Amino acid sequence: MADEVILLDLWSSMFGMRVRVALAEKGIEYEYKEQDLRNKSPLLLEMNPIHKKIPVLIHNGKPICESLIIVQYIDEVWHHKAPLLPSDPYQRAQARFWADYVDKKVYAPGRKIWATKGDEQEEAKKEFIEILKVLEGELGEKPYFGGESFGFVDISFVTFSCWFHVYETFGNFSIEKECPKLMAWVKRCQERESVFKSLPDEKKVLEFVYFLKKIFGIE
Secondary structure, eight states, X not given: OOXXXXXXXXXXXXXXXXXXXXXXXXXXXXXXXXXXXXXOOXXXXXXXXXXXXXXXXXXXXXXXXXXXXXXXXXHHHTTTSSOOSOSSHHHHHHHHHHHHHHHHHTXXXXXXXXHOOHHHHHHHHHHHHHHHHHHHHHHTTOSBTTBSSOOHHHHHHHGGGGGHHHHHHHHTOOHHHHOHHHHHHHHHHHTSHHHHTTSOOHHHHHHHHHHHHHHHTOO
């Protein structure tokens, strides 16, 4: 019997994109179900009753929640192709550390850049650039965070890149100017079919943010 794989997601979610990239890397076919987070579906509430958030991967009727946990699950279940985590325990621990760093650090200041103004926005922009510089330092001269091959940390972070245009537009700064090596890594990742087919166009994301600002009354 073939695996039944369903993804509950939102097109603009950098967290959901992680799952899409991982599934694409593994060549896994799945059913995509777009969710309306202002009117959450019974299926989403049933499959993620604790957080009631996307993404949720449903594998043969069983839900897996939280994007990085889902990516690790995908790597363990479909381990025969394109390993995402290193086989060495120490390197695997390091990859989890940096993916967790991305998870905890990047989203909040990025959101504040487009959702706030004045001193709060400037402080968020400063924090965001400092975080990017830390990640650029970890990348170093390597083509990917894990070395020669695209993997777990790359997946955790590259999905934010389609939001960079939003941050730059509202924050009035250039990520390429601040972190040239990081942007070279982004371009390298975007050459991969799994990435460019899973990430939406940056202009579409910017239009979506203008829509969000209107809904939330953020001027």
